[in-house]
Amino acid sequence: MYDLRIGDVLDFVRKRGVKKLLLQFADGLKQHSFSVVEELNEELQGVEVLVSGSSCYGACDVAFEEALRCGADGIVHYGHTPFPEALTYANELGIDVLFIEAFSNTELLSRAIDKALDILCSMNDVANVGITASLQEVPHLALLRQRLEREGYRVHVGLGSNRVKYAGQVLGCDYTSALSVRDRVEAFIHLGGGLFHALGLGLATRRPVVLCDPYRGEAREVEHEVRKVKAARLHYVVKSMEEARRYCVVVGCKWRQRHLHSAMRVKRRLEERGKSVYLLTLYEVSPQALENFPEPDAFVITACPRIPIDDYANYRRPVLTVLEALIVAGELKLEEWSLCDWKFNEKAARDVALEGG
Ligand code: SF4
Structure with a gap:
């Protein structure tokens, strides 16, 4: 496979x-x-x-x-x-x-594309479609593009930041390839197994996303999950603002998840708001690891931003991303909520768009 x-x-x-x-x-x-x-x-x-x-x-x-x-x-x-x-x-x-890369090869790809096209067809006013893929599915973007164009859609594949190698490729924390074409499309199709990247794409672009899963030969819209996660995130931010007095800022120890600078910035901002802040290092962030520490009312995860977003239901207390903590600390407004550091992402997306992405 x-x-x-x-x-x-x-x-x-x-x-x-x-x-x-x-x-x-x-x-x-x-x-x-x-x-x-x-x-x-x-x-x-x-x-x-x-x-x-x-x-x-x-x-x-x-x-x-x-x-x-x-x-x-x-x-x-x-x-x-x-x-x-x-x-x-x-x-x-x-x-x-x-x-x-470990590119995938599955016999169910064509069936999944058929189903994604059916869903797209049922959507109103979609003429321009952005397409993205998880790394393993990047080679199949060509077929998806061909099938969409045959049906009369205009297809847009964006270039991403220097952290993504291929046009149309997305990471869990980097949707620059999609953001570079977002303003030209009415919807996205994401090729990949599972919800992870499709969910991030919906949260990042605020466009309808059809997940086209070549492992199951299925396709579906992910709007319900995007709305649910966004509502949960805003709920935890507001709950932390209203109730949390003691925070624990977690610094990841994996190679490119060590963001000590962000951790110190969040700590300072929260302390300026009168909160007590502990610092904790962790190699693997998990509910069990955080349960060892009963004092904090809320945690801020400075490692991977997808830990709070995807696993929130497994934690007993609020776990926040860096951006969410900055909202709590008053540096950003609640309306500025986003999946991760989109100031970087959107700037990178603009840069590649200007270069013709
Ligand atoms: S920080 Fe998280 S989402 Fe980003 S590349 Fe690492 S594991 Fe993936």
């Missing part, structure tokens, strides 16, 4: 002279770990292959520290494209890194 490019991994190991290789898979791809190990072991002599079993949700989370701790001189990271600084950092550490 996924192109795991074993040949490219073998070339990488041989050319770079890697002796100890750490394989890291996005969580949805971990089930393929040991079959990749078996294929590599058949071809490679004298190379030790280890698998990182730690969680991995994004390109912000390359297993540099695990590689250093176990003495690996090479990392193969499956399922994400690199942030620009990843390769520079790997160089500084003396670790070779190969990123593999």
Whole structure:
């Protein structure tokens, strides 16, 4: 179902002279770990292959520290494209890194597109459609575009910030490719398995989104979920404003989730409002981890902004994003709520649009 490019991994190991290789898979791809190990072991002599079993949700989370701790001189990271600084950092550490997209190949793609077209057809006044994809589905945007154009739609595929490699690709915290075409479209179709990116797309663009899922051969609108999540977020912000006196600002410890500067800014702003603020470091943010600390009335997560957005129902107390905490602290207005740092996202989107995206 996924192109795991074993040949490219073998070339990488041989050319770079890697002796100890750490394989890291996005969580949805971990089930393929040991079959990749078996294929590599058949071809490679004298190379030790280890698998990182730690969680991995994004390109912000390359297993540099695990590689250093176990003495690996090479990392193969499956399922994400690199942030620009990843390769520079790997160089500084003396670790070779190969990123593999793991593009998908599913027989249900065509059926999913048919269903997405049916839904689009039933929507009023849609002539311009933006299309996006999760990384694994990026190659299928071409077929989706062709099918839409055959039906008479004008199709827009945007370029994103320097954190996304392909036109139309989105990340959980970066919808610049969609934002760069948002003003030209009446609706989006997102190609991908599961709700995660489609939900973020709806929250970020405030346009109707049809999720086209090639794994299930299904398509559906996600407006209900977008409304529900937005309402929940505003509820937690207002509840925190009215009731929370003690806050705990959580600093993530994963590679590109350490935002100490943001954490200190939020702490200062909340203290200026008369709140008490604790600082906490965590490698893995979870309800269990936060339950160890009974004092705070609310938490602010400065690691991945999707933790509060997607998992809020699992937490007993409000968990806020950085932007939500700044609303509580009075630096931003409630109407300025957004999924994550859209001042950055929208500026990046404008820049690429100006360049012809
Ligand atoms: S911060 Fe969160 S949404 Fe952004 S890339 Fe990392 S895991 Fe994905």
